[in-house]
Amino acid sequence: MTHTTQTTCPYCGVGCGVVATREGDKITVSGDKTHPSNYGRLCSKGAALAETLSLDGRLLQPEIRGQQTDWETALNTTASALNDIIEKYGRSAIGFYVSGQLLTEDYYVANKLMKGYIGTANIDSNSRLCMASSVAGHKRAFGSDTVPVDYSDLEQADLVVIVGSNMAWCHPVLFQRLSAARQQHNDKLKIVVIDPRRTATCDIADLHLPIKTGSDVILFNGLLHHLRAHDHLDYRFIEQSTQGFASALQIAKETAGSIPTIAQACDIPENDLIEFYRLFARTEKVVTLYSQGVNQSSSGTDKVNSIINCHLATGRIGRVGMGPFSITGQPNAMGGREVGALANQLAAHLEFEPEYQAIVQNYWQSPTIAPQAGLKAVDMFEAIQQGDIKAIWIMATNPIVSLPDANKIKTALANCELVIVSDCVRNNDTVPYAHILLPAQTWGEKDGTVTNSERRISRQRAFLTAPVEAKPDWWIISQIAQRMGYRHGFNYQSPADIFREYAGLSGVENNGRRDFDISIFSQLTDETYQTFTPYQWAPRSTLQLASDTHHRPRFFAEGRFYTPSGKANFIPVRPIAPKSDTSTSYPFILNTGRIRDQWHTMTRTGKTPRLLSHLSEPFVEIHPDDAQAFNIKENELVCLDSGLQQQIIVRAKFSEGQKRGYLFAPMHWNEQFSAQARVGTLIAPHTDPYSGQPEFKHTPVALYPYSATWHGFLLSKNSLELPKNAGIGYWAKIPQQGFWQYEFAGDELPLNWATWASTHFHVDATWLEFTDIAHGRYRCAQVQQDLLDTCLFISRDGQLPSRTGLSDLFNRPLTLQERLGLLTGQVGKSTGERDTVCACFGVGRATIIKTIQEQGVNSVTQLSEILKAGTNCGSCIPELKQLVAQHVIKQVA
Structure with missing residues (x-):
């Protein structure tokens, strides 16, 4: 008997719809053709989801100090231990570190327990590491954390500026939508990529600006000044819908300077800079899409506002095909923002202000409410290190790999009085430091909602029978809350109960005053929750149950914002150099990020061979000229050192797309997959003063060969x-x-x-x-x-x-x-087939080259027709193009 379930992918913020089909014991996963985020497409990771569902490595039983126990004992022990910490040290001695891998209902219950019942805001999310600067930038400019752009805007724009994002690898399905739109528009759509690296995303770009890291504000301040100098401003919009323009323009003029000055500061050719400014100035329908290259910076919030300033100055916001667009990293980073799972906000986009604190406490009928914002992620673990936080509950994340100064995180957890970890895996870098382990359900077993980068709420549905002792995160949190003495606030029977409550809070004393309002779902029946279709929330006046995206009014379409004055704020921003810079001891700048086929710390993607067949070992990308200057050979082992506690050892990978003096290393490898490759051990804990987001894109390092015997x-x-x-x-x-x-x-x-x-x-x-x-x-x-x-x-x-x-x-x-x-040693023959190019269909380099040469292939289209390579997520297409160009048989005239 065949059974199909519509659910949502657990990886990036694109939020792709997935259809899981179960036939007996066999499970297959395919893209959901009806889902408006992906229309059936999946990336290599999504396509391999069925290969990650085994129970290998799962945490299947509660444990207390290494000994298996039953749930009743585990729950009572956890609740008692937390209450003891509160009684002995006070409420602020407790911390929760949660995750964008949680469902919205899980997030909501954790936030409610911490801020409304324990009474401290020391709850923060690993989403702090990926999009907190966008949250802060939105609030400063719009008065709310509002993303004003849809995916469809990318398809209707005439210019898309991609800043600090390798979309082709990190958000490949959305990248393919953009690529298809470009082909459909007969190249009328222009694309500019601003990134120190020449990545696969540049394959569809008309212009690539490989700017110096940290120079984004100079670039966009220069653009703002250029728009004014050449009379490309929307003066009516500026006058009626904004405030602070004069100050922002004055600072931009002072700090950017002339075109030669800007080009020199950004380390890009003057002609390319002029062409970018010309394209932006003369094109009305512009979307500026940005991601971690902007956010993950010690001045990330200012970078965000420098981009927003240019859109406000031209009135390119609130209309089709235009606007600033922050694309998130995790599947439910946006859901976490909605329910207040960041330390500096309350649920439903409410701030730490007396009026809103009263609204939340009254709605929850809770005994208290957190009096002020709590500690952000880096500060929270510093507080653990200092002994100010005595108990930390870590949910669905692996901070010993993902946080900066990662060895210091080890030390902090080793000395912490109480470490609770609820997760689905038995062995990751963080688990050994837990005193209490609580087995959580994972994707395919749990039930709830997630919100993607364009504010679209989708359902994750269970299609697997969970192991007997694995429980939903919301259930674990609620059961512990009840045992802590808070029974009346956590008597949930299902995720639908939680969703209704959270939806209701969004509408309390709102009436259009705040951007986030999904209160129409506060009376949602259990049956309707089960059949919930993807829903994009929008301004209050347009709320309706039907997902009518074609006629749905847009945020800021009327030029009104959520500031006290109703006007958007121009934010004057001055360029601030990164907090660390190169020296003779550390001559390279290290940039970190994701690769095509891996996800975060590999606890899921590391289970399937095909996702490690393209790039199978930890590596560092280096320009060949830099490698020659430092006597480094391709594929040899090298050491990276930043002066912190530990060096890492990885393989050298040459890349002409790497800017001279810069390196790139992926963030994924952990101590289960490599000995010394946790790149977080190299990163200093420098953070943005507004967002608290760490600087992952600019770390001075030394690089030298590993002296292996x-x-x-x-x-x-x-x-x-x-x-x-x-x-x-x-x-x-x-x-x-x-x-x-x-x-x-x-x-x-x-x-x-x-x-x-x-x-x-x-x-x-x-x-x-x-x-x-x-x-x-x-x-x-x-x-x-x-x-x-x-x-x-x-x-x-x-x-x-x-x-x-x-x-x-x-x-x-x-x-x-x-x-x-x-x-x-004379056995077997190398076929090269494990040097996989297309992970979706397992097509290796040798097969591709042989097909090109033997069948006279001269285009990727021909190659894809023969081998299927590049026909799913498309993230391998740039590499396929290179292989065709290198190996095509030249026709003799």
Whole structure:
């Protein structure tokens, strides 16, 4: 019997609709063609969701100090411990660190418990790391955290300016919508990419401005001055709908200077700068889409306002095809903003003001209300380190990987009196520091809502039977709240109960005074909640149950904002240099971010081999000229050091798109997948003074080769825990189809490899062994019932056999020649197929090159027709174009 469920993807803020189909024990996942965010498209991560649903690595039982227990004991112990902390140290000694992976209902209950019942606002979200600067910038300009743009605006604009976003990899489905719109408009739609790196997103750009990091405010202040100097302002809009223009313009004029001055400060060609200004000035329908390259900065809020200033000055807001557009990182970052899961706001977009505090407390009928804003993420963990916060409850996030100065987070948690972790995984970097572990449900098991980047609320629905002891986050929070003595406020029976309550709060004493009002759902029936279709919330006067996006009035369409005066604020912003800069000791600037096929700290995406087939090891991108100057070879191991507690070791990857003097390293790798690759250990905890968002895009580092004395790899049918104190300085764990691959290198040379292997990998007389002392080589393999179980290869000079060829030996009986080949190293043949380009369909580089050459392919369209590569999420299309250009057979005239 086949059963289908419409739900929402758990990855990025695009909020793609997903259809999960269950037929017996088999589950498949496809894009929901009816969902207005993606119309059936999924990225490589979304397409692989069905491969991540196993119970491997799941937390399946409550634990107290490492011992399994039952829920009743765990709940009572947690509640009692929290009450003891409050009685002994006060309410502000408690902290909650929550996540954009939570559903809105989970978020709401956590926020209600903390701010309305415990009575402190020390609850913050890991969304603080991705979009807090946009929240602060919106509030300063609009008086509210309002995103005024829809995805459809990208398709109706004549100019899209993409700032600090590699959309092609980080929001690939939305990028494909933009790319399709460009083709449909016959290239009338112009695209400008502003990013220090030349990324895959630049593939569709008419202009790329590789600006110097930290120079965004100079660039957009210069644009504001240019718009005034060349008379491209909307004076009527400025007069009727804004305030503060003169001050903002004066500061822009003072700080930007002439075109040559701006070009020099931004480190871009003058002609390119002029072309950008000309395009923006002369094009009415402009969307400026920005993401982490703007937000993740110690001056991120000012960067946001410098962009908004240019849209206000031209009246390009509140109308179709125009406006500033912050695109969020996590699936429910927006939902967290709506329910107040940030330390500096209350639920329903309400602020810490007496009037609003009274509204929330009265609505909740709670015994107290937080008197003031709480500690933001970085400050919260600093307070743990200082001993001011005695108990921290971490929900669905992994701060030891994701926060800056990550080793300091380890120290803070190690010394914290009470650490509670509710999560679905049993082993991540943070879990070992928990005194209490509470097993939560995960995607496919839990039920609730999420809100995407364009304010669209969608349902996540359960289609799996959850493990018996795994519980919804809202249930865990509510049960602990009841046991803390707050029974009347948390007697929820379902997520629909919570959704109705939260919707009702949004309408209290609102009447259009505030942007967020979904109070029409306060009387939603359980049945209607179950059948809830994607809904984009809009101004109060337009509320209706039908999702009529074609006729829905827009925010700010009438030139009225949510400030006391009703006018938008121009914010004068001065360029502020990043808090750290290069020196002779740290000559490179490190930029961090996501890669195409991985998500956050890999607890989900790391479970499927195909998502690690494109980029399988932690790496750092470097321009080839910089690599040559620092004597670095491609694919060799290198060390990065920023002067904090720990260096990281990753592979060097050359990229012509990398700006000279700059590096890029992904944020994903954790201690389950690599030894020393947590990039957060390098990042100083510098934050924006308004938003509290950390600076992840500008870290001065040193880079030098890792002095390995030996290299090796191991392939095994079983997942292994690599031995400690074995002289292994670098290792990376890579899941493959049917086995595990481990790459490693060391700086300590054992006296005897056979003894080393016997000690650390239990090699015994049943193994095949070969040792070449003169050349520093060691090989061994274990064969069970004619099938390869494990093989280990070590070399001093780095000359090692093909992993791809060896992998073929795990799936069939070995011949005598192949057994001998395991010892001689002459076994298997590299096909290159694991160098995957298209992760959606598993198409490798070798197959692509062969198809291009043998079938005379001269375009990506032809290639896609033959191999399907690039026909799903499209994020591999820029790489496909490169391969076609490199390997096309030139026709002889």
